[in-house]
Amino acid sequence: MSIFVRSNFNNWYRMAYNLLKGKKGIIFGALDEKSIAWKTAEIIRQEGGEFVLTNAPIAMRLGKISELAEKTGSEIIPADATSVPDLENLVSKSVEVLGGKLDFILHSIGMSPNVRKGKPYGDLNYEWMLKSMDISAISFHKVMQTAEKLDAMNEWGSIIALSYIAAQRTYPDYSDMAQAKAMLESIARSYGERFGQLKNVRVNTISQSPTMTRAGRGVGGFDAFLKFAKKMSPLGNASAEECANYITIMFSDFTRMVTMQNLMHDGGFSNSGMTQEMISQLMEQ
Numbered sequence: 001m002s003i004f005v006r007s008n009f010n011n012w013y014r015m016a017y018n019l020l021k022g023k024k025g026i027i028f029g030a031l032d033e034k035s036i037a038w039k040t041a042e043i044i045r046q047e048g049g050e051f052v053l054t055n056a057p058i059a060m061r062l063g064k065i066s067e068l069a070e071k072t073g074s075e076i077i078p079a080d081a082t083s084v085p086d087l088e089n090l091v092s093k094s095v096e097v098l099g100g101k102l103d104f105i106l107h108s109i110g111m112s113p114n115v116r117k118g119k120p121y122g123d124l125n126y127e128w129m130l131k132s133m134d135i136s137a138i139s140f141h142k143v144m145q146t147a148e149k150l151d152a153m154n155e156w157g158s159i160i161a162l163s164y165i166a167a168q169r170t171y172p173d174y175s176d177m178a179q180a181k182a183m184l185e186s187i188a189r190s191y192g193e194r195f196g197q198l199k200n201v202r203v204n205t206i207s208q209s210p211t212m213t214r215a216g217r218g219v220g221g222f223d224a225f226l227k228f229a230k231k232m233s234p235l236g237n238a239s240a241e242e243c244a245n246y247i248t249i250m251f252s253d254f255t256r257m258v259t260m261q262n263l264m265h266d267g268g269f270s271n272s273g274m275t276q277e278m279i280s281q282l283m284e285q
């Protein structure tokens with residue numbers, strides 16, 4: 001049965017279908033209301049799912065996660081996603097708090113000190129590069145290894161991380177995050193193979209359009225990324241809310257046989273060589 005619920009975005013009404021009724025999970029990475037993870041938490045709740053929210057202890061102080069927790073009736077358990085002891089605490093406590101094993105995990109985490117501090121690609125700080133890899137990619141492996149070791153996933157669970165097309169093509173100023181995303185997608189394939197065999201758990205990445213969030217804004221020339229991608233995408237750029245809808249479907253039972261994929265959620269950008277809009281614009285110059 002479906003019901004109408006009030007969405008918090010532009011006062012739109014959206015239909016809720018109870019797609020995630022009875023499902024439990026962990027959502028990483030909700031920092032503020034623009035975060036993809038924030039929008040996803042709201043939609044998952046509307047669809048009947050329950051979850052624990054988590055973020056790095058430092059982000060707790062900067063962000064507004066307690067507002068989201070209150071709104072969605074969720075608990076917050078802080079964890080630095082690069083720390084295995086933090087993750088063990090998070091996963092075991094989440095199973096306790098939710099009263100059962102997990103059906104979904106959203107990894108919505110990314111950070112590069114080189115990008116944040118504007119280091120040119122020809123002058124990378126390698127300590128920082130290792131940090132970029134650890135936070136933005138290896139943490140995904142750590143999350144899954146912890147979930148496996150604690151036997152915290154239910155059969156037919158679903159795990160998603162967020163990626164960007166810079167894993168396949170170069171974009172100036174995306175810097176070492178391109179390598180981090182390539183590794184993230186590779187980890188999804190390797191762990192997807194393992195978790196599928198072990199527990200029928202599926203693991204995928206969603207490659208999202210450029211989106212105006214705190215992480216997005218940190219990339220140099222981000223406004224130009226947004227405009228270019230919009231012109232090169234027949235459907236335009238996918239919003240954070242649309243990404244949240246896609247993640248929700250990926251956590252539902254309608255996608256049980258999709259695994260080890262990098263799923264493009266980009267309005268067609270990744271398959272566009274050229275668009276009429278771009279031709280028209282260049283012809284004018």
Ligand SMILES: NC(=O)c1ccc[n+]([C@@H]2O[C@H](COP(=O)([O-])OP(=O)(O)OC[C@H]3O[C@@H](n4cnc5c(N)ncnc54)[C@H](O)[C@@H]3O)[C@@H](O)[C@H]2O)c1
Pocket residue numbers: 028029030031032034035036037055056059079080081082107108109110111135162163164207208209210211212213214215216217
């Ligand atoms: N915004 C975009 O244009 C875009 C496009 C494609 C993919 N993505 C990806 O989407 C994901 C979410 O980013 P967003 O755009 O919602 O931005 P965001 O800034 O709202 O979210 C990034 C999150 O990562 C968290 N984080 C950073 N270091 C952490 C750590 N050590 N432990 C735990 N959490 C940590 C931050 O606190 C923050 O909540 C990221 O993987 C990002 O790369 C973003």
